[in-house]
Amino acid sequence: MAPNRSRGAGRSSGHRYPRSARVGETLREIIADELVRIDDEHLEFVTITKIDVDNELNRAIVYFDSLAGPDGDAEIVEALDRHRHRLQSSINRQIRAKKTPVLQFRPDDVIRSAERIDDILRADRATHPAADD
Incomplete structure (x- = not known):
């Protein structure tokens, strides 16, 4: 008798947030370390950030954010x-994906x-x- 497989078996459906968010958090950690x-x-x-x-x-x-504030953003x-090439290389070594995303840098206005x-x-x-009432 064949094992009973539920719908979606074999997919990584146990994650609660999208793959792009998981990759983003991993990239954040790698770049921050580098x-x-x-x-x-x-x-x-x-x-x-x-x-x-x-x-x-x-x-x-x-x-990103910095203590320099908006004056130092440029x-x-x-x-x-x-240092983009170095950061990309570090990402490539650590996540071992078929491709790594091209990085663009912006200050965190939020x-x-x-x-x-x-x-x-x-x-x-x-x-x-x-007034303390």
Whole structure:
């Protein structure tokens, strides 16, 4: 008697989020580790916050934040572009996929927007303290 297979057997359906999200998180970890090894003063205080990978794994947008703030974004993007080959090689060695996505670098505007909102709220609380009723 043949074993009873449920629908979708053999597929990796046990994952709760899409493959592109799993790959994005793996890439984030690899790139963050590699940035620690790169000796470039422009990348000293850079944090990789998120990576969006397209479904075909052709492109990955690498979002970053830094202590330099928006003023240093252009220099950081240039530095990341200079080290793109090294980052791609590190990814290729560690994930052993048929292809690795091409990396594009952008500042994480969501993080910066949240920081601006937090600053505004903090300033408002300082000038208008809440009455304790």
